[in-house]
Amino acid sequence: MSVKLTTLGKYAKVQGGFAYKSKDFSTSDRFPVLKIKNIRFGSIDYTEAASINEDLAKATIDWQTKEGDILISMTGSGPNAPQSLVGRVARVWRNEPTAWINQRVGRLILKDQNSIHPDFLFYILSTPKSQDYLVSNSSGSANQANISGKIIESLPCPDISYEKSASIAKVLRDIDEKILINQKTNQTLEAIAQALFKSWFVDFDPVKAKLSVLAAGGSAEAAERAAMCAISARDEASLNTLQTEQPEAYAELAQTAALFPSAMQDSELGEIPEGWELSEIGKEVTILGGGTPSTKQPEFWDNGDICWTTPKDLSNATDQVILDTERKITKDGLNKISSGLLPANTVLLSSRAPVGYLALTKVPLAINQGYIAMRCEQNLPPEYVLLWASSVMDEIKQRASGTTFAEISKKNFRPIKVIVPPRILLKIFNNRASNIYDQIANNVYENSTLKSTRDSLLPRLLNGELKVSGGRS
Template sequence: MTVAVLADLLEFTRDGEWGEGEAGDGLVNVGIIRGTDFSSVRYGDLSGIPTRYVRAGVVEKKQLRPGDVLIETAGGTKDQPTGRTVYLRDELFQLIDKPLLCASFARFLRVREGSIDPQFLFWKLQDEYLRGELLPYHVQHTGVARFQYTQFASTHRLVVPDTADEQKAIASVLSAIEEKIQLNRRMNETLEALAQAIFKDWFVSFGPTRRKMGGAINPVAILGGLISDPAKAAYLAALFSTNLGEDGLPQGWELREIGEQSQALGGSTPSTKEPAFWEPAEHCWATPKDLSAQSDLALFETERKISDAGLARITSGLLPAGTVLLSSRAPIGYLAISQVPIAINQGFIALPPSESFGTAYLYFWCKANMEQIQANANGSTFQEISKRNFRPIKSAVPSDERILTAFVEIVDPLIARIVSAANENRTLAETRDYLLPKLMSGAVRVRDAERAVS
C-alpha cells in the first residue's frame, strides 16, 4: 500500500459556479450539478439539474470532463455532512447538449495522469466519507456548513494500492454493482412510463374512444399500440364507447370524486417526548423525508419506527401494504407505494386500495392529476393540500368495471417487476456497501469479490 495526500494526485481543481438565471451577452447556457443532484447523477440521471448562464471564460476553465470527481464543499446537514462525492462517467456527457459545471458549493477534482485511477479515487473518497474520516473537516459555523477542502487535500492521508491495475480492479468490481443498479433503475423508469401512458390514454385523454370516432377499426390501433396482443386488444377495444357525450366523457362514463374511490387518510406524530411511543420500534412510520431519496415507487422501510402505544395515537392506524402515499406538504407531490404495513405522519395523504380502485389506479391517478392536486393547495407559510381540498378532485370513471379490472391486470405485473427490481437494488447496494471497506482495507480480495457479485 502507498500513502498519499489528495493534493499531490491532482492535475487541476476548482470551485464551481452558479452563474445567472437569465441569458446575457458573453454568457453560455450550462447545466449545473449541485450537491443535491449527486445521488441521481451517480446513476446517470441529469433530468433534475438546473440550467444557468455563466461567462464564457469561466466555462472554458471550469467545464467538467469525463473522469472528473466532484466533492461537495458546503451545504451539508447534521445527518448528511459535507464531503459527498460523485464520479462523472463518459456516458453522462452524452445525455446533455450543453457544457456541464458543478455548483459553487462543490469542487471538481481532475486526477493527474498516472497518479491514481480516477474511478478508484471516487470509491476511496466514498469509503473515507462513510467511515466518518471526513467529519473533522466538516465545520458548522452560523449559517451554511462548510468542508475545509484545502486542509483535507493537503493533510489527510489516503492509503491506496500500489499499482494502477489493482486500483482499477477494485473500482471495476464496485462499479459493476453500480451499473446493475443503474440498469434496474432505467428499466423501472421505462415500465412506469408505460403504465402511466396506458392510464393517461384510457382515463384522461380517452384515446380508445377518440380513435374509434376517428375511424380506427383495428383493435391494436384503437388501443394506441400500447397493447400489442391482438386477442387482448380486441377484447379491450370492445369495452370502450364509440362516442363522447356532451360532457366530453365517453358515453356512460361519469366524473366522480377521488374521495369516493378511496379513503383519503392523514396521519400524525406521536409525542417525541414520550419514549413509550417509540420504543420498542415495531411499526414503520413514514415522513415525507422517507420519500425524498426514492428512485422508484416502492417504499420498503422508513427511517423511524413507532411502538404499539405510538400507533394507538394515530387515528389512521396501520395502513396495509399497497397503500399509495402522497406527500401533502414540504413538498407536495412525493409519491410511493408502501410495500409493508405502515403508519404515517401529518405530511401525507394516504390512499389505501379499495375493491374497485386498486393500488395501480390510485398511484397513476395521482401522477396524472398532480397539477390539479398542487393547484388545490393553499397556505401562508408553505403550500399544503388538505384532505378536505383533495377529496373533491374528480376523475373520469367508466361505467363498465371490466375496464378497471383490465387496467389492473395489465399494470399490476409491471408494478410487480418494478418492485422486484427495486428490491434487487437494495440487495446490490448492501453488497456494495459491505464490500467497499473490505476491498479498500484488503480484507477481501478482488477475485473473491468478483465471485460474490457475479
C-alpha cells in the first residue's frame, strides 16, 4: 500500500535558537545552552555546554527546552566532510537537564497538538532518506553546510492521522527506551572503570591508605586492612562482615591489597608507588597510523567486507567500543594501508578533527590517517591503555599543533609518560576492567540490533505491512 505524502510543514514550523553572544557565556552549568555541536544523532550531548546567567535565562525563556522537544542542527558539514553532518536530529528525553537553544539549533513547534504525534516526526526526520534530503538541500561549503527552517519544513512526510502516528511512535519509542537503558548502563559501567583506574593508578589510594596508618603509628596489619577498605570501598564493619560471610572473597581482597607497596618514590611525574616504573607510552605499546585507499579505485571498496574506520565513526558514538564501521574495504584496499589489519583490543585515539576520541576495538579493522592506534602486545592491557589515555587527555591535546586544525603526531605522542605497575597487579586490574568492557560491548551489540529492528519497522508500519492498534498517546 502506497503512503500518501505531504510536507513536514503541514504539521510543524521550525523555531530557530536565540543568538547568544560570546560574552553571555560562563563556566557555570546552571543554565546550559545547546549549540549545534551538542546535537547528536538521536541524543543530546550536555557535556561541555556553555552556560548563561539567570537573568538572561529568564529573559530568553521562550528558548528553554522541555521534554519531547525535537531539535535539529541547522549548520554542520556536507556529505564529503569528516565531521558530523548538517541535519542531525535529537529528542529531549525525560529527566534530561533543562537547557536553552542557541542560534542554528532548530526546534519543531507543532501547529496543532492533535494533528500528529511529535515522536512520529522525530522518527521521520531520523530516517536515512530524510537525512539525505536535508544534507542534499543544504547550502554553503562541504565544511560549512546550512539548512533553513523552510528546507526542514519542505521535507516529504506521510499524510497520516494522529491515531496512527501515535501508535507507530509508541512501537518505535518502546525500542528506544530499551536502547536508552543500555546506554545509561554503559555510562555507569564506564564510570566504574574510570573510578577504579583513578583510585589505583592516579590517586594511589591503597598505597596512601597504608602510609596514613603507618604514619600514625599503626601496625602493618592495620595498614593492610586500610588498603583493603580503600580497594573495596568498605568500612571496617563491612570488612568484618565480608571476612565472616565470604572468607574466600576476603582472602582475595587481602591478596590484592598486599600487591600495593607501603612507600612512595620520586619520579618525573612526582611521587609514585615504590617499585613501580615510569616509562613512555611509545615504549610500552606499538604505535601505528593508518591510511585511506584511493576512492577512485572501486576494487578497493566495492563489496568490501573488512572494517575500516575514520574518526567520524566515533563522533556520534555513546560508548568507547567499536563493533562495526560505516565503511568497508576489500583485501586490495587493505594492502594499501601500511598498518594493515589491526587486531581486536587495539586502542584508538583520533589524532585530528578533533583530537581526543577514544575507542577500544572489539573486531579486527583498519584505520585511516586520522588515528593513532595503540596495539597492546607487552605488559599494559588495552583497558589500562584506554583509561590511561583518557586520564592524560589534557596533555595529549597540549601536544597537538597545526594551523588549519590541531593534530598530534605519533612523534609527539610516543614520549608521553605512563606509569607501569607490576605485572601481577595489572593482571588483576585487567580481569576487572575487561569484564566491564565486555559488558559494555554486549550492550552496544544489543543496541545495534535494536536500532536495525526499529529502522526496519517504520516503513512496514507506514505501508500497512504490520498493523498497529489506533489510540491516543
